[in-house]
Structure formats: C-alpha cells, structure tokens
Amino acid sequence: MKKNVLIALAVLAAGTLSAQNNFTLSSPDGRLRVEVAVDGTVEYSVLHGDDVMIAPSAISMTTAGVPSFGVDARLAGSSTRSVDDTFDAPVYKRARVRDNFNELTLRFRNNYNIVFRAYDDGAAYRFEYTGKKAFEVLGEQAEFTFPAAAEGVFSYVRGGGNGKTGDKFERQFFNSFENFYTYEPLSSWKSEQLAFLPVVVGGPNGKKVCITEADLMDYPGMYLYGGAKDGTLAGVYAPYPKTVEQGGHNQLQMIVTARENYIARVAGPTCFPWRVMVVAENDAELLDNDMVYKISSPPTGDFSWVKPGKVAWDWWNAWNLYGVDFAAGVNTETYKYYIDFASDHGIEYVILDEGWAVNKRADLMQVVPEIDLPGILGYAAERNVGIILWAGYWAFDRDMENICRHYSDMGVKGFKVDFMDRDDQQMVDFNRRAAETGARYGLLIDLHGTHKPTGLHRTYPNVVNFEGVNGLEQMKWSPDLDQVTYDVTIPFVRQVAGPMDYTQGAMRNATAGNYRSVYSEAMSQGTRCRQLAEYVVFESPLNMLCDSPSNYMNEKECLEFIAAIPTVWDETVVLGGEIAKYVSMARRSGEQWYVGAMTNWTARSLTLDLSFLGEGKFAAEVYRDGVNASRAARDYKKETIGIPEDRRLKIDMAPGGGWTAKIYRVTD
The missing domain is CATH 2.70.98.10 (Beta-galactosidase; Chain A, domain 5)
Structure with a gap:
C-alpha cells in the first residue's frame, strides 16, 4: 500500500x-x-x-x-x-x-x-x-x-x-x-x-x-x-x-x-x-x-471469506411458481426448486424470507413443519448455493450469539435482518453487534428495515447491504407512487450514503397508464430495460432477483444478463445525470464494462461518452427499449453493436425507460 x-x-x-x-x-x-x-x-x-x-x-x-x-x-x-x-x-x-x-x-x-x-x-x-x-x-x-x-x-x-x-x-x-x-x-x-x-x-x-x-x-x-x-x-x-x-x-x-x-x-x-x-x-x-x-473506521481482521453475489428471492413474487407438480409456497419442495434455479444459472444464494420460522413467536429456533431446513441446506450445499435466512429484529437480538452459532454450524451463509425501524442509540448499537457477531461466525448480514448506511460496511465488510430505501417492494401495495421518478432520484441522494437493498428485477413491467399494485403478482413501473439497467446503476453487493424463477425462465435473455452481472466492481465512471430526470453510469469488473442508463417519464436521447474504454476495438451486447415500449413496457430489443471509434454512442429511452450494455474488447 x-x-x-x-x-x-x-x-x-x-x-x-x-x-x-x-x-x-x-x-x-x-x-x-x-x-x-x-x-x-x-x-x-x-x-x-x-x-x-x-x-x-x-x-x-x-x-x-x-x-x-x-x-x-x-x-x-x-x-x-x-x-x-x-x-x-x-x-x-x-x-x-x-x-x-x-x-x-x-x-x-x-x-x-x-x-x-x-x-x-x-x-x-x-x-x-x-x-x-x-x-x-x-x-x-x-x-x-x-x-x-x-x-x-x-x-x-x-x-x-x-x-x-x-x-x-x-x-x-x-x-x-x-x-x-x-x-x-x-x-x-x-x-x-x-x-x-x-x-x-x-x-x-x-x-x-x-x-x-x-x-x-x-x-x-x-x-x-x-x-x-x-x-x-x-x-x-x-x-x-x-x-x-x-x-x-x-x-x-x-x-x-x-x-x-x-x-x-x-x-x-x-x-x-x-x-x-x-x-x-x-x-x-x-x-x-x-x-x-x-x-469510516477501517476493518480489523480477515474478511476474505466474504462472498458477495446475487440472491434468488421468494417474498416479492409470493412464491408464485407455475408448471410444477407441487403446491408452491413456504415448503421444502418450493425451496429446492429455487435452489435448482439458482444452481443452474450461477446465482450464488437463495433466501428464505419471512415464513420459515413459526409466526408471532419471535423465536428463530422454531421452524415451521413444512420446512426441512437441514434437508434444504444439504441440498443447497450439493449444488453450490448458499442459504440466507430472514430474521425479525427481536427474534435475532434476543438470542443473537446462539442463533449465529447454531445456524452457522448448520451451514447457513447469512441473515437478512428486518424491522428494526429505529435509530436511537440502542438500535444503532444493535446493527454494530449484529455485524460483529455475524463476522465471528462467518455470516453475511443484510440490514433490511434499517436506516441509511453510515460506513458500517467498511468496518465490517460482511455487512453487504442496507435498506432505508422506498424500493420495489412498494409496487406490491402502492397504487399512487411514482417509482420511476424515485428511481432517478435515489442515485443522487440515498446512494451517496452506500449500498441499497432495492430488490430489482421485475419481469412484469408497466407503463404509467397500465400500472396497478397487485400484492401477489407484482409489477414494476417503467420498461423491462429499466429493470436491467438498475443492476448497473444501483449499488448492491448482495443483489436480489425479485421475480419468480418461472417468470425468469420464460425470459431467458434477460435472465442471462442478470445472472451474469457482477455485484461489486473494480471501477465506476459517471457518464451523466440530473436529479429526478436521468442517470447514466459505467462500471468495470475485470476486462468487461457494464453501462446503465435510466430516464424519468420523459422519453430521452443521450450521447454517451465511452472514452474511458481507451485504445482498441470494442463491441457491446445491448438491451434497449423496443419500438413499442411506450405502450408495452416489456418490449425490448437485444442486439450486438460495435463501439464507434470516437467513443460517442447515441442511445434512446422510452418514457420510464432504460438502456444497458455489456462492453467487451474485440480481438482480431
């Protein structure tokens, strides 16, 4: 150094x-x-x-x-x-x-x-x-x-x-x-x-x-x-x-x-x-x-074991699987299906969100009878998939040491802790203790239901995400929320503080006139390409795939992009933006660059300056809003293009739209 x-x-x-x-x-x-x-x-x-x-x-x-x-x-x-x-x-x-x-x-x-x-x-x-x-x-x-x-x-x-x-x-x-x-x-x-x-x-x-x-x-x-x-x-x-x-x-x-x-x-x-x-x-x-x-305070100790990644998530899509021969829900068969989906597509984790522990007991040692947790953990380990468990705040805090020891010994990789909903001194100290205790037992910690990041993720790198975000879950119950404008505001405000557990990846997409809140089969506002671009624009070392595996497998091109995208980066470059209007940025992992852009409800054309690529010949795998995305928000076009020698690339986005690309070097 x-x-x-x-x-x-x-x-x-x-x-x-x-x-x-x-x-x-x-x-x-x-x-x-x-x-x-x-x-x-x-x-x-x-x-x-x-x-x-x-x-x-x-x-x-x-x-x-x-x-x-x-x-x-x-x-x-x-x-x-x-x-x-x-x-x-x-x-x-x-x-x-x-x-x-x-x-x-x-x-x-x-x-x-x-x-x-x-x-x-x-x-x-x-x-x-x-x-x-x-x-x-x-x-x-x-x-x-x-x-x-x-x-x-x-x-x-x-x-x-x-x-x-x-x-x-x-x-x-x-x-x-x-x-x-x-x-x-x-x-x-x-x-x-x-x-x-x-x-x-x-x-x-x-x-x-x-x-x-x-x-x-x-x-x-x-x-x-x-x-x-x-x-x-x-x-x-x-x-x-x-x-x-x-x-x-x-x-x-x-x-x-x-x-x-x-x-x-x-x-x-x-x-x-x-x-x-x-x-x-x-x-x-x-x-x-x-x-x-x-x-913020630097880390002490060895955190090389921390493995960021993506998570197949159950709660937003309400365990809605189809084309299967079992009743989907909070049960062992459903989670084995999620594990198979994650394993087949290189997704690092599956989360068991609220429902795996007995309700209203605030006791994480009481697992519902529909869940064979040791069997699920063994099945996941065979397929190289990690399991993360959801935990309500008081259920976690009342027996934190024993819970972390017990589930770490069983092979659980982390906890998503929820419903703190305070930031007085006691609760701030809880976040620190959760990070510290999790670190002792090799556990990732996702602090959901909490305040904005304040650097705890530097001091304890096993803290891989924070909520404090009016994220995509709002689409399940908020008929009047303008999520599209919110999406092009949070990168300039909330994300300044650190990573966001926004939970993107919706495959049901709606225009402004077609959106409605549906709790069990939720949709997003804005275009399909907007959802893809959020994986570049939003910072999230532990990043959710919010939608149903069944929906993703019917959208194989989009699934391929999401499954492959990194969640931590070697370099970040801002391309442009105005609060509540649009955002565009690029991030590098190894030799590949990913670029993402989003607009508000105004259709927008941008010219991206890609001079950061340097010398050489480059091509891009592009996902752009389709011709009819302003009417059918799911409409998109995937294509491969060459990057111009002058590194100036014009893009177009539909109302509520997005644009994203993976850029790679071309060798003769």
Whole structure:
C-alpha cells in the first residue's frame, strides 16, 4: 500500500490566531475551504471557490456529568495534518479508494476535541471525548445554514404528530426510513416533520450539498428539521429508550414506551459520528462519491471469506411458481426448486424470507413443519448455493450469539435482518453487534428495515447491504407512487450514503397508464430495460432477483444478463445525470464494462461518452427499449453493436425507460 502522511503540529498556529480564534482549512486542491470561528461558541462554514455552500453554522454538545462541548469553549491548542492514502475496498464499487484530505484538530479544555476534515469533494467534522469519566449526552447542536430560498431534495419521515411522550417528533422516531422524495424550497419545510438522511440542498451555480453522517457506531442517528428557522437545517436525535415492549410486526419489534432525557450514554473516551457534507459542482458528481466509505473506521481482521453475489428471492413474487407438480409456497419442495434455479444459472444464494420460522413467536429456533431446513441446506450445499435466512429484529437480538452459532454450524451463509425501524442509540448499537457477531461466525448480514448506511460496511465488510430505501417492494401495495421518478432520484441522494437493498428485477413491467399494485403478482413501473439497467446503476453487493424463477425462465435473455452481472466492481465512471430526470453510469469488473442508463417519464436521447474504454476495438451486447415500449413496457430489443471509434454512442429511452450494455474488447 502506497502511503504518504504528513503531520504538522501547532499550538494555536501562527497566522490563525486572533482575539476571536479563526481557522481556515483548505482541501488538497485548494478549492474547498472550511472556516471555523471559536469565541466561546463554535461556528463553521463551508465554501467552494467563491461560493458559500454552508453559511456560518453553530455546533455544540450538551452533556450531563462532564462540562458541555462547544459551550463556553476555551481552546487549549490545535494541530493539522495532511493524508494521501490509498486502500483496498474488496466489497465496494471500486477496488481501491483514495483517501486524500487535510485535517484540523481543535483541542479544548475539559477533555474534548473537534476535528474538521476538508476533502476535494466535501467536508466533515466530529466531536471526540478524551476523558475517562462516563457521562450522558443531553443533546447535540448540528446546524447547516443555507439561503432561505435554497431548494432541497429530501424524504420526510412518514407519520408525525404527538407521541406518547408529548414531543411532536416522538412518533416519527419509529419509522422504516422509506418515503418518496420532496422537491421544494427549505422555506416550505413542514413545521411538524423530520427528514431522514441523506438530504441534498442546492447551492450557487448549480452546485449541491449532500448532508449525511458516517462512522455511526454507538450513538443515535441524525434527522434534520427545517421548520424552526428559515434556511437552517438542524440535527434532531431520538432520546435513549427508557422502557420498551415487544410488539409491532408479528411481535418482532420492540416499541419504545418511554424515553430518557438524554440521547446517548458515553462510558469513556470515544469518537462521535462524522457530520458529512458532500459538495458537488453538478448533480452528476453526486453519483460517485466515497466520502462515507473512506471516512469510516477501517476493518480489523480477515474478511476474505466474504462472498458477495446475487440472491434468488421468494417474498416479492409470493412464491408464485407455475408448471410444477407441487403446491408452491413456504415448503421444502418450493425451496429446492429455487435452489435448482439458482444452481443452474450461477446465482450464488437463495433466501428464505419471512415464513420459515413459526409466526408471532419471535423465536428463530422454531421452524415451521413444512420446512426441512437441514434437508434444504444439504441440498443447497450439493449444488453450490448458499442459504440466507430472514430474521425479525427481536427474534435475532434476543438470542443473537446462539442463533449465529447454531445456524452457522448448520451451514447457513447469512441473515437478512428486518424491522428494526429505529435509530436511537440502542438500535444503532444493535446493527454494530449484529455485524460483529455475524463476522465471528462467518455470516453475511443484510440490514433490511434499517436506516441509511453510515460506513458500517467498511468496518465490517460482511455487512453487504442496507435498506432505508422506498424500493420495489412498494409496487406490491402502492397504487399512487411514482417509482420511476424515485428511481432517478435515489442515485443522487440515498446512494451517496452506500449500498441499497432495492430488490430489482421485475419481469412484469408497466407503463404509467397500465400500472396497478397487485400484492401477489407484482409489477414494476417503467420498461423491462429499466429493470436491467438498475443492476448497473444501483449499488448492491448482495443483489436480489425479485421475480419468480418461472417468470425468469420464460425470459431467458434477460435472465442471462442478470445472472451474469457482477455485484461489486473494480471501477465506476459517471457518464451523466440530473436529479429526478436521468442517470447514466459505467462500471468495470475485470476486462468487461457494464453501462446503465435510466430516464424519468420523459422519453430521452443521450450521447454517451465511452472514452474511458481507451485504445482498441470494442463491441457491446445491448438491451434497449423496443419500438413499442411506450405502450408495452416489456418490449425490448437485444442486439450486438460495435463501439464507434470516437467513443460517442447515441442511445434512446422510452418514457420510464432504460438502456444497458455489456462492453467487451474485440480481438482480431
């Protein structure tokens, strides 16, 4: 590993000290600056060139048991360092990641630091506690100030209103972190509503700021609230649970019935989460950003055993097989059929989703009598297919060590854990413990029913996916949702934080006028080629084939493409995009490139710049919208074409359409 780390230490460095202590931290290329002012309080701002991206904004942390941070702030010293490092990223969208930043650490009396980092593509800060005494965090002030007229792209928390504690936000702290996007000025923020991260805000000259967080391990997740002061988004955090009771979906959740007056307990020295501000000069730059990944804690130990891949999934298609001589459903015969399908097409895993364990018992040791789990595991092992089990949160947490040991010994390869639906400190810690325990037993962890990624997938590479997505499952029950527009928004917002358990691959496809929600035989909005393109555009190391094996085997060309496509990549290149309009990008695995593009409900022609291919002769296996895709969304055309020498390739997409290709080198 090539590494170049330069460290410069200073005590209130010359040229940065005045009566009001002012500091300026520049990015490696000098274009982005973080300005910090300390004068009893602490304020920061972020500038890019001559543009103010975030105006002066206050930060502090109110505590009990130790003096508060950023309140009556008294500097004890400062230091700076510069890092230019490159590290391996084995389960990611590129094989190597460059970590290049300048850092300023402000040391304060009363045993705390505030650390600021400036990257070429963003800024971040975090609090650090260096003392030994335990304490409680009563609240954290995290402000992000924009012009009042600034427009945002964000998802409100579903629900709202008064909860059991009387706080207007209480009911919103129990949510699935799924919703469509709102596109409106911050001045129009609904006064009773929180938004979950990430959030994108427009800045000067078409620039954008994406706000999220990273290295969240043992602290509540951050929501944003914009209803108090025009132009200012403020952090809000779920208080620590005081009492909980079993309930919710099939008795698999723990419902908070009372909360403490603090948001976190701290046992000793700790680093708090990074507050991350990705800065992009245009929308397309948001499509490929490594901030959350590179600023999170690196892994320790050997994770070479982690095997990403694709999953034949049962739940979305409601176990609907046809042309078979057994009753399809949650039973051994059905899962053997899924295993045969996966084995025949090189699909790495089959998931047993909800239904394999006895309902409403929250006990993963009680398997329904229709399932011969040892027999299924043995059958899968003979055919080189891994089995992943679905688990409700409380059923998993109440006996985590024993469950992981028991099922790992049986040959299970991982768990998809669902219905956490909170991000208070207890639940964030659960995600970390699930990752850690799974790693000890060689188990993959798919954190479904949870908040956005915050870098846990770097620290524990066995965490191969996260939900926090209003994904394709919504098509089973949402007659009015505009999924097509959502699909060309999430790559610029939610995916900035990390991989998405969106669960694509529908073979029933519908135009805007023909779509309807059908729970047991669901369909997608938009064209067939859109579904194929999502395997390129969406980042997902553990990627579902959501539809029925029976449907896939009637669509052999599409199945061939999906079954062969990688789920982790050596290189990612953005080709273009605008939020809520279109997206196009390319990803490389070995010598082959895959390109995917999607549009909103507007038919669109694009000219793709494929100059990244370099010298040589190339051809492409293309899947494009058919002539009649605007009427019959399943209409598509597969063809092989040569790549033009000038590397400029024109493509056309139908309304709600997509385009995808596998590009390979041609040798004479």
